[in-house]
Amino acid sequence: MKRTKQHLLNKWHVLLAVVLTVQLAAALHAAEPAQPVGNNWPPALIGAVNEVVMLTTDEFLKVPEAVEAARAKEGATPFVVAKTAPLIELSYHRQLPDAALNGTGWSAWGDICVASDGKVYSGIGDHGDNVGQGRSYIYCWDPATKVLKQVVDVNAVAKPGPGDVTWSKVHAGIIEGKNGKIYFSCTLNDGGQSFNTKWTPNVPGGQIFEYDPKSGRTAIVGHFSGEVTPTTLLDRERNILYANLEGKTGPKDVALAAFDLDKQEVIYRSAHDAVIASRNVALGRDGSVYFNGKDGLWKYNPQTKTIAPTRSVLPNNFSMRSSTRESAEGYIYGTTMIHGNPGPTGLFFRYAPKTDKLDILGHDFLSGDYTTVSVLSPDEHFVYYLPGAHGGAITIGTPVVQYEIASGRQKVLGFLKDAVEKTTGYVPGGTYGMKISGDGSTLYVNFNGHARDDLRLEKMTPIGFGLTAFAAIHIPASER
Numbered sequence: 001m002k003r004t005k006q007h008l009l010n011k012w013h014v015l016l017a018v019v020l021t022v023q024l025a026a027a028l029h030a031a032e033p034a035q036p037v038g039n040n041w042p043p044a045l046i047g048a049v050n051e052v053v054m055l056t057t058d059e060f061l062k063v064p065e066a067v068e069a070a071r072a073k074e075g076a077t078p079f080v081v082a083k084t085a086p087l088i089e090l091s092y093h094r095q096l097p098d099a100a101l102n103g104t105g106w107s108a109w110g111d112i113c114v115a116s117d118g119k120v121y122s123g124i125g126d127h128g129d130n131v132g133q134g135r136s137y138i139y140c141w142d143p144a145t146k147v148l149k150q151v152v153d154v155n156a157v158a159k160p161g162p163g164d165v166t167w168s169k170v171h172a173g174i175i176e177g178k179n180g181k182i183y184f185s186c187t188l189n190d191g192g193q194s195f196n197t198k199w200t201p202n203v204p205g206g207q208i209f210e211y212d213p214k215s216g217r218t219a220i221v222g223h224f225s226g227e228v229t230p231t232t233l234l235d236r237e238r239n240i241l242y243a244n245l246e247g248k249t250g251p252k253d254v255a256l257a258a259f260d261l262d263k264q265e266v267i268y269r270s271a272h273d274a275v276i277a278s279r280n281v282a283l284g285r286d287g288s289v290y291f292n293g294k295d296g297l298w299k300y301n302p303q304t305k306t307i308a309p310t311r312s313v314l315p316n317n318f319s320m321r322s323s324t325r326e327s328a329e330g331y332i333y334g335t336t337m338i339h340g341n342p343g344p345t346g347l348f349f350r351y352a353p354k355t356d357k358l359d360i361l362g363h364d365f366l367s368g369d370y371t372t373v374s375v376l377s378p379d380e381h382f383v384y385y386l387p388g389a390h391g392g393a394i395t396i397g398t399p400v401v402q403y404e405i406a407s408g409r410q411k412v413l414g415f416l417k418d419a420v421e422k423t424t425g426y427v428p429g430g431t432y433g434m435k436i437s438g439d440g441s442t443l444y445v446n447f448n449g450h451a452r453d454d455l456r457l458e459k460m461t462p463i464g465f466g467l468t469a470f471a472a473i474h475i476p477a478s479e480r
Contacts, residue, residue, distance in 0.1 A: 402479070
C-alpha cells in the first residue's frame with residue numbers, strides 16, 4: 001500500500017513538473033525585462049502569478065560543474081542527489097520605497113519564524129544609514145493563501161526623532177512567544193559599534209518589538225540599554241528570550257543576556273567579555289543555554305543564573321555558527337565558522353548536553369562552507385541547511401542539503417540557482433533564515449540575492465545581495 005501511494009505521488013510530481021515547466025517557459029518567453037516602476041521596488045518577478053512563481057524542474061537535480069570539480073578533491077565530503085525535484089514557491093518582499101542601491105541594499109540577516117498557526121515571519125532591511133535613513137520591515141507568509149504580506153514597518157513603530165538611531169537591519173531571530181505573539185529586535189549595520197553610537201531616551205538601545213497577529217499592532221516591550229543584539233533564542237517553555245549583546249564597551253565585547261517576556265525585563269546579563277563569538281547560542285531541553293565562550297563551549301544555568309565552561313572545545317579557532325534544538329536522543333546538531341571569517345570553513349557537529357560530549361561529523365558541504373542556520377526535522381530523522389550564506393551559494397549552485405542522522409549521508413534536494421535564475425530572473429545568493437513546517441514537508445527560506453545580469457540595475461553588484469525573496473521549498477514525500 002505504501003509503495004502504491006508513493007508511486008502515485010511520484011507520478012503526480014512528474015506531471016506537475018511538466019505542466020509548470022511549460023507554463024513558466026511561456027511566461028519567460030513573453031515577459032518584458034523586469035524594471036522598477038516609479039519609486040516602487042522590487043521589479044516584477046518573471047513568471048509570477050499573483051506575485052508568486054511556482055517551479056519544479058529536473059534541472060534542480062543537475063550538479064553544477066564547479067561542484068563536480070570540488071567533490072572530486074581529496075577530503076571533500078561526499079553527497080548524493082535526490083531522485084525527485086522539489087517544488088518551489090518564490091515571492092519577492094514587496095511594498096519597498098526604492099531599490100536601496102547602497103552597496104548591500106535590501107538584505108536579510110536573521111532567522112525566521114514558523115508560528116503555531118503555520119504562518120511564517122521574516123525580516124529585511126535596507127542596510128542604510130543607522131541615523132536618519134534606515135528602513136526595515138517584517139513580512140508574513142500565509143501558506144494557505146500563498147501571499148507574502150508586509151505586516152510591520154519597524155521605524156514607524158520606533159518613531160525615531162532627529163539624530164536618533166533608525167533600524168536598517170533585522171539580524172536577530174524572529175520568534176513566537178507562548179502567547180502567540182511575534183518578537184524581534186533590530187541591530188546596527190556594523191557589529192560591535194554600540195559604544196560608538198549616540199543613544200537617546202527615544203531609542204535607548206536595541207528595542208524588543210512585539211507583533212500581535214490578531215490585532216495587527218506592534219509595541220515595544222523592552223530594550224537592551226546602550227547595546228544591540230545580532231542573535232536571539234527563545235526558551236518557549238519558560239518564555240525567556242536569550243540574546244548576545246555586543247559592543248557596549250568596545251568593538252569586541254559580547255555579553256549573554258536573558259529577557260523574561262512575562263515580566264518584560266532583563267533578568268540576567270553576563271560580563272561583557274563572556275562571549276567570544278556572538279552569532280549563535282544553543283538551547284538544551286532542560287533550559288540550559290550553550291554559547292561560544294573563552295576556549296570552548298560555555299553553559300548558562302537558568303536556575304542559578306551563572307555561567308561556566310563545559311569540557312567541550314571545537315577544533316582550532318572554530319565557533320558555533322548554527323544549532324538545532326536538542327533531539328529526543330539528546331543531541332544538538334550544528335555548523336561552525338572560524339571566528340570573524342564567514343568563509344569556506346564549515347564543520348558539521350553534534351553535541352550531547354547530558355554527557356558534555358562534542359563530535360565532529362565532517363564538513364557541512366564539500367570541503368566546508370559558511371552555513372548560518374540549520375533545522376532538525378520534526379521526526380528527527382534529518383537536519384536541513386543551505387550552505388553559502390554570505391553570497392557564496394551562487395558559486396556552488398545554491399544547494400539545499402539534507403543530512404540523514406542514522407546514516408550520516410548528505411543529500412542535495414536541489415541546486416536552485418541556475419533554474420531559478422533562468423526562469424524568474426532572480427539569483428538566490430544564500431540565506432540566514434530557514435525553518436521547517438510542522439509536518440516536515442516544507443522548508444521556508446528567506447533569501448538574499450540579486451537580479452540576473454540582463455535585468456540587474458547598474459549599481460546592484462552581482463554578489464548575492466540587494467534583492468530579497470521568500471521561498472517555500474516542498475520536499476517530495478519520497479525524499480524524506
